[in-house]
Amino acid sequence: MLVNGAGGGVGALALQLAKAYGARVTAVDSAKKLSMLRSLGADQVIDYTREDFTEGGARYDLIFDIPGNRPFSACKRALTPQGRYVLIGHEKFGESGKPILGLIPLFLKLMFLSLFVKHLPKPSSSMPSKKDTIAVLRELLAAGKITPVIDRTYPLNEASEAIRYLIEGEPEGRVIITP
Template sequence: MPRVYTPLESNLGRVKAIVQEGYGGPNSLRFSDVEMPRVAPDGVLVRVRAASVHPDVWHVVFGRPSVLRLMGSGLRRPKNRVPGTDLAGTVESVGLDVTEFSPGDEVFGETLTTHQWTNGGAYAEYASVPAAALRIKPANVTFEQAAAVPTAGMIALRSVRDEGQVREGQSVLVNGAGGGVGSLVVQIAVAFGARVTAVDSTAKLDALRALGAHDVIDYTREDFTLRATRYDLIVDIPGNHSLYEIRRALTMKGAYVLIGHDDFGRQGRRWIGSIGKFVSLLVARLFVSQRVNPRAVSTTEDPLGVLKGMAEAGAITLVIDRAFPLEEAADAIRYLEQGAARGRIVVTM
């Protein structure tokens, strides 16, 4: 029988974690002790082995854009002091209502079931996770690779499958293809039978070819919007081109999906980030022949399960650029901000 973790047990020990004292960046983080997390009746206590360092974590650590503080993160300081949302690890114990997991199961998933602009408690030795947000880890991937799947993978899947509606034989361009989201968009589009063109810096092009990209463009040397080629789908991670420029690279009935990465605050507005771009797209879509879409909620049933199946089948490879020990999480976020990573960054316990 699964061992049930009761609320009283949460006071029996303390665990190592990264604690965020306020907003303002990595200097607000410290390595410390916190209480063992409480687990709800429908929750799972996970012994964390790895957690992803991704842009949404950066947003909460810096408190930018400021609107995120009104969306549940906390006005002056985070309500949840422990950052991180995506993790992989081993089930330690389960809540009273949980039947699908048992102690010892290797799992991966998200600590949050809502938006990612708030801390989720993954940067700790133990984390409390809703059972519905977990899946059994594929045996052929490491904990580090599994931790890199949830946020990036679900954004990539809905961009290609839900919003892009990619079909076999179509042409897809991925702008900003060398990062955690972009590298998965490339692979998922290839798995769906598309011919994929990947756009990124010189240093990342060979890796993108290895992931299945049929063509690559070095953005430091060429502007893809000035090519004569037209694409059925453009997935745009950085959002560094105007809609006018993007549309001339689309087929007449093509689709454009804006992920909305604001280059770690260098492009988006301080108060609302890239939300203004999303609103503009919602208005523009009423007047153009192409489908122009801001990133939205996935309509794919069980997207994490779909990604698990693709990983098990070898259709996607989870690329880990670098792993940092938990106590160096601040350095991991600084490295993320540089934008040089080829794939995902993780912290390990």
């Protein structure tokens, strides 16, 4: 599996979940986050400023794409014949960063393509319930198989400082405000 944007909030959790279920994981993010990604269990890491994962020749059974900065046609080259591509999408990056409608046109395009392209999951109404999902996450947390990545913790009376750090400080992990 490849997690693109593995150093962010969603990616760090996706990486750990994949490892908890026994996947071999390649994690893509910026250089400063690569050692953190290795410590979370990544088998291989790629610095996106130096290497384009769609050009490297490696093939993945699953690409879990958070920034969506490469077009699906390029990601398809990095999939095995039965491989799947899942887009989370991030308003800030790449071709997903469109004004006004944001990610909606891209998701609609991928939903339409999924009718013809086996690499894209079909829209489905059978999602696990939030209760079941939380129960699984609780078990994995208790077993130490997933750990939140915490950058800094602030007391409630320093909440404005916490928000400033979140915006300007480029935190590597979550910023926590304690009551």
